[in-house]
Amino acid sequence: xxxxxxxxxxxxxxxxxxxxxxxxxxxxxxxxxxxxxxxxxxxxxxxxxxxxxxxxxxxxxxxxxxxxxxxxxxxxxxxxxxxxxxxxxxxxxxxxxxxxxxxxxxxxxxxxxxxxxxxxxxxxxxxxxxxxxxxxxxxxxxxxxxxxxxxxxxxxxxxxxxxxxxxxxxxxxxxxxxxxxxxxxxxxxxxxxxxxxxxxxxxxxxxxxxxxxxxxxxxxxxxxxxxxxxxxxxxxxxxxxxxxxxxxxxxxxxxxxxxxxxxxxxxxxxxxxxxxxxxxxxxxxxxxxxxxxxxxxxxxxx
Amino acid sequence: xxxxxxxxxxxxxxxxxxxxxxxxxxxxxxxxxxxxxxxxxxxxxxxxxxxxxxxxxxxxxxxxxxxxxxxxxxxxxxxxxxxxxxxxxxxxxxxxxxxxxxxxxxxxxxxxxxxxxxxxxxxxxxxxxxxxxxxxxxxxxxxxxxxxxxxxxxxxxxxxxxxxxxxxxxxxxxxxxxxxxxxxxxxxxxxxxxxxxxxxxxxxxxxxxxxxxxxxxxxxxxxxxxxxxxxxxxxxxxxxxxxxxxxxxxxxxxxxxxxxxxxxxxxxxxxxxxxxxxxxxxxxxxxxxxxxxxxxxxxxxxxxxxxxxxxxxxxxxxxxxxxxxxxxxxxxxxxxxxxxxxxxxxxxxxxxxxxxxxxxxxxxxxxxxxxxxxxxxxxxxxxxxxxxxxxxxxxxxxxxxxxxxx
Numbered sequence: 001x002x003x004x005x006x007x008x009x010x011x012x013x014x015x016x017x018x019x020x021x022x023x024x025x026x027x028x029x030x031x032x033x034x035x036x037x038x039x040x041x042x043x044x045x046x047x048x049x050x051x052x053x054x055x056x057x058x059x060x061x062x063x064x065x066x067x068x069x070x071x072x073x074x075x076x077x078x079x080x081x082x083x084x085x086x087x088x089x090x091x092x093x094x095x096x097x098x099x100x101x102x103x104x105x106x107x108x109x110x111x112x113x114x115x116x117x118x119x120x121x122x123x124x125x126x127x128x129x130x131x132x133x134x135x136x137x138x139x140x141x142x143x144x145x146x147x148x149x150x151x152x153x154x155x156x157x158x159x160x161x162x163x164x165x166x167x168x169x170x171x172x173x174x175x176x177x178x179x180x181x182x183x184x185x186x187x188x189x190x191x192x193x194x195x196x197x198x199x200x201x202x203x204x205x206x207x208x209x210x211x212x213x214x215x216x217x218x219x220x221x222x223x224x225x226x227x228x229x230x231x232x233x234x235x236x237x238x239x240x241x242x243x244x245x246x247x248x249x250x251x252x253x254x255x256x257x258x259x260x261x262x263x264x265x266x267x268x269x270x271x272x273x274x275x276x277x278x279x280x281x282x283x284x285x286x287x288x289x290x291x292x293x294x295x296x297x298x299x300x301x302x
Numbered sequence: 303x304x305x306x307x308x309x310x311x312x313x314x315x316x317x318x319x320x321x322x323x324x325x326x327x328x329x330x331x332x333x334x335x336x337x338x339x340x341x342x343x344x345x346x347x348x349x350x351x352x353x354x355x356x357x358x359x360x361x362x363x364x365x366x367x368x369x370x371x372x373x374x375x376x377x378x379x380x381x382x383x384x385x386x387x388x389x390x391x392x393x394x395x396x397x398x399x400x401x402x403x404x405x406x407x408x409x410x411x412x413x414x415x416x417x418x419x420x421x422x423x424x425x426x427x428x429x430x431x432x433x434x435x436x437x438x439x440x441x442x443x444x445x446x447x448x449x450x451x452x453x454x455x456x457x458x459x460x461x462x463x464x465x466x467x468x469x470x471x472x473x474x475x476x477x478x479x480x481x482x483x484x485x486x487x488x489x490x491x492x493x494x495x496x497x498x499x500x501x502x503x504x505x506x507x508x509x510x511x512x513x514x515x516x517x518x519x520x521x522x523x524x525x526x527x528x529x530x531x532x533x534x535x536x537x538x539x540x541x542x543x544x545x546x547x548x549x550x551x552x553x554x555x556x557x558x559x560x561x562x563x564x565x566x567x568x569x570x571x572x573x574x575x576x577x578x579x580x581x582x583x584x585x586x587x588x589x590x591x592x593x594x595x596x597x598x599x600x601x602x603x604x605x606x607x608x609x610x611x612x613x614x615x616x617x618x619x620x621x622x623x624x625x626x627x628x629x630x631x632x633x634x635x636x637x638x639x640x641x642x643x644x645x646x647x648x649x650x651x652x653x654x655x656x657x658x659x660x661x662x663x664x665x666x667x668x669x670x671x672x673x674x675x676x677x678x679x680x681x682x683x684x685x686x687x688x689x690x691x692x693x694x695x696x697x698x699x700x701x702x703x704x705x706x707x708x
Contacts, residue, residue, distance in 0.1 A: 039508075042503050055513060055514075056514045057514065057515040057516075058521075058523075059520075060508075060509075064505060065502075066508070066511065066513075067375055067511045068510070069512070072394075073368035073371075076366075077369070079360070079365070080368060080370060080374075081372045081373070081375070084327075084376030084377065085503075094503075112362070112365045115362070119359065
């Protein structure tokens with residue numbers, strides 16, 4: 001049974017007051033993640049927006065153990081935490097959770113992550129995908145969507161993003177999930193499920209970014225939900241190779257109702273300003289093809 | 303001694319044996335020539351159960367040191383080894399390990415840096431990270447490799463600074479020599495388990511480790527002022543300087559258990575009455591002892607001063623050994639391109655303004671595995687002395703056995 005947002009545990013591990021931007025989606029997701037693990041965890045975090053959220057010495061905004069790490073090293077550091085805890089006879093004391101952004105995951109961190117996945121290291125890896133290098137001021141990453149203006153794609157990115165969850169799926173790891181910070185209960189349920197699985201568990205969390213995407217900070221959750229309604233972000237999980245749409249995406253597929261047009265979603269954000277109709281149509285086609293694939297996989301259960 | 307077994311092994315086997323005797327708990331390493339057999343040997347021991355440790359078969363050197371950093375943060379005794387480009391690839395984490403004050407021990411089978419590709423020995427790799435805040439110890443033979451690794455854990459864990467044990471690729475890593483191997487009880491008597499780490503990883507006592515730290519001191523939630531970045535760096539520097547005391551202490555403690563000592567910061571040969579002192583780090587020092595004997599035979603009062611600890615640089619010890627000598631000739635197997643050999647620069651700086659300091663000349667040799675014979679080393683000393691007699695007080699770096707003419 002899916003957990004309702006009103007049923008999330010009260011205890012907070014993300015303390016009130018942190019250095020993230022107004023409306024940042026990371027904090028919403030991190031609250032759900034830490035609640036799902038009851039705080040019995042150690043995080044490792046590379047250089048990223050999450051580092052900023054975590055606070056500056058000697059003040060921390062999160063009451064779980066947190067090991068800062070160099071940009072490419074998140075998954076290797078998580079492997080080291082796992083090995084270290086095991087070697088010290090402490091493996092059962094806490095879940096090791098790696099959490100990096102889209103650049104830290106799909107670009108500079110992908111080699112170490114691939115190695116850790118191939119070894120099926122025993123940790124949860126969460127990629128919070130805010131779709132560009134936001135901490136350094138919105139440069140394009142391998143997960144920036146086509147059409148998005150960044151400070152390294154001034155006229156809009158030409159290429160579609162990598163499909164990071166599928167890359168991870170190809171490693172044959174026991175659990176892959178796609179979620180969104182706009183659905184904290186979905187994040188909670190997926191991390192909760194991942195907690196009780198051994199091996200490398202990969203969770204991809206779409207994370208709206210008001211400053212990088214250029215929208216009003218009050219709209220973070222609304223936009224995150226809209227991305228799901230449009231099929232740009234699809235909520236699903238792959239457990240031991242079995243694919244299943246989850247939550248709102250599953251309901252959307254079953255309803256047979258039309259998805260929100262990509263153009264409507266693009267309209268809401270300054271980063272897409274200036275996209276031509278053809279470019280929007282190309283993204284719509286890309287989304288439609290992917291959606292059809294997800295629905296087919298859901299029907300097949302594979 | 304009954305509890306030490308004389309055997310014949312390569313430098314890499316000596317390194318792996320030391321890691322086993324040190325009861326390392328986590329190993330992460332990636333293969334690179336000439337370090338590879340360290341990794342192979344340890345992997346075999348972990349697989350067979352002979353060494354109860356976690357062996358993480360990472361996909362790169364960057365990840366090797368990252369695994370070590372995280373495992374050491376949790377409190378495990380960790381080990382890795384690499385060479386040349388592998389060290390360069392993990393460079394970011396070399397700095398991280400030191401800045402995080404983790405007692406990691408890394409073996410470095412010294413190898414030339416590419417390009418062009420060259421897998422043979424020089425010391426350019428370790429010299430390129432001399433400023434990263436690690437202790438760097440150089441070994442002259444395989445017994446010293448085994449012994450220095452055991453000492454390295456004790457040094458690292460006493461001052462919370464990582465230690466790089468450097469030994470010449472192929473010349474030592476792949477050359478078999480007699481090595482006295484202590485039994486486990488003897489090694490345990492010298493090297494107790496790692497003390498509790500400075501870092502706390504505990505959900506009931508959550509800490510944010512390695513967080514962004516500002517330039518200036520900053521108050522914590524209770525209002526207590528905590529160090530800024532510069533204070534943290536100053537403390538790191540002080541810890542490294544404290545190794546100038548700790549390294550000789552540990553060498554003495556080692557001698558008390560094993561009956562062998564390695565000189566602490568430096569070692570010497572025929573130095574007592576020497577006028578001309580030949581200086582080097584690593585196995586080149588052993589070759590210099592042969593050169594010094596040849597020079598003595600022809601009447602030159604030559605001696606050898608070997609550098610065991612390059613970082614921290616043993617300024618006082620070197621001054622004490624060199625003041626009053628006529629000249630010192632430093633042989634570097636590395637170069638600061640556009641200047642001179644790194645040990646030469648450091649020694650010159652250490653002697654600058656010191657009364658009765660010797661003249662210090664530099665020579666570069668053995669780059670990319672270029673063979674260097676004791677006779678060539680002796681020749682270099684003869685040239686230096688001749689230059690001084692001809693009135694030279696300084697001169698360009700002498701490149702030994704160089705054939706630019708083709």
